[in-house]
Amino acid sequence: MEKTAKLKLLVVDDDPALRQLLADYLNKQGYDTLLAPDATDLEARITRYAPALLVLDRMLPGGDGADACRRLRDRGEDLPIILLTARDETVDRIIGLESGADDYVGKPFDPRELLARIEAVLRRKRGPSALLKDGPITFGPFVFDTQARTLHKGHELVRLTGGEFNLLEALLRNAGRPLSRERLLALARDDEAGDRNDRAIDIAILRLRRAIEDDPKQPRWIQTVWGIGYRFLPLGAADEEGAAPLSPALP
CATH class of the missing domain: 1.10.10.10 (Winged helix-like DNA-binding domain superfamily/Winged helix DNA-binding domain)
Incomplete structure (x- = not known):
C-alpha cells in the first residue's frame, strides 16, 4: 500500500520552548512540523519546504508577523496562515485579519485549540471533499x-x-x-x-x-x-x- 505523505506545517515563533512544544504536539497528531525562530527568508523557506499551512507569531525579532503576512499576500502567496500573538485585543485581531491571515489565536492558548484552528482552516481552503478522491x-x-x-x-x-x-x-x-x-x-x-x-x-x-x-x-x-x-x-x-x-x- 502506498504510504500517505504527512502534511507539512511551518511554525515561526521566537520562543524556543513554545516552538518545541508545538512541534512535539503537532507531530504526534500526524503532521510534519518545521520550525523557524524568525521571519528571515520566510519566502525562501516556503518555496523550499512547501508547507500546507503557516503558523506565524505576531511579535518577532526584527519584524512584525502581520507585516510578514501582508508581504506574502502582496506577492500572491495564498498559503493558509494562522497568526499567534500575546495580544488579545479586538484591534489586534482586526490588524491580523486585515494583513491577510486566515485565523488568529491569542496567547496563552491550549495546543488543542490551535490544532482545531489548523484543521478548520485547512478544511476551508481545501473544500469539503478535497482530501478524498472525486465521487463516492x-x-x-x-x-x-x-x-x-x-x-x-x-x-x-x-x-x-x-x-x-x-x-x-x-x-x-x-x-x-x-x-x-x-x-x-x-x-x-x-x-x-x-x-x-x-x-x-x-x-x-x-x-x-x-x-x-x-x-x-x-x-x-x-x-x-x-x-x-x-x-x-x-x-x-x-x-x-x-x-x-x-x-x-x-x-
Whole structure:
C-alpha cells in the first residue's frame, strides 16, 4: 500500500520552548512540523519546504508577523496562515485579519485549540471533499457520499448522526493513518453538537462499528491503535509493513 505523505506545517515563533512544544504536539497528531525562530527568508523557506499551512507569531525579532503576512499576500502567496500573538485585543485581531491571515489565536492558548484552528482552516481552503478522491467512496459493500452526506450498504441507507458522519469522513480522509482522539475531535468537529471530549469519540466509534462492522467486537474497518487512537484500515492494508500495533477489541 502506498504510504500517505504527512502534511507539512511551518511554525515561526521566537520562543524556543513554545516552538518545541508545538512541534512535539503537532507531530504526534500526524503532521510534519518545521520550525523557524524568525521571519528571515520566510519566502525562501516556503518555496523550499512547501508547507500546507503557516503558523506565524505576531511579535518577532526584527519584524512584525502581520507585516510578514501582508508581504506574502502582496506577492500572491495564498498559503493558509494562522497568526499567534500575546495580544488579545479586538484591534489586534482586526490588524491580523486585515494583513491577510486566515485565523488568529491569542496567547496563552491550549495546543488543542490551535490544532482545531489548523484543521478548520485547512478544511476551508481545501473544500469539503478535497482530501478524498472525486465521487463516492466505496469500501466493502458500503458507498460513502460526501456531497449527499449519505452512507449506503447496497441499496440500504445507513443512518448516521452529523457527528458520526464527520467522524467517518475524517477516518476515510486519513485511511491507513493512525489518528489520536484529540485530532479526531478537531477533524470531526460538529458545531451543533456542543462540547465534545475523548469519551464522546469512543462512543461515536462504537456506534460506527455497530453500523458498518459485521462484528463490532472484532472490527475489520475501524481499528484501535494502542496508545494513539483509531484508524480506518483500507482493503489490502491488514498486513501493511511497519503498521502500528492494532487491537480488534473495544475502544
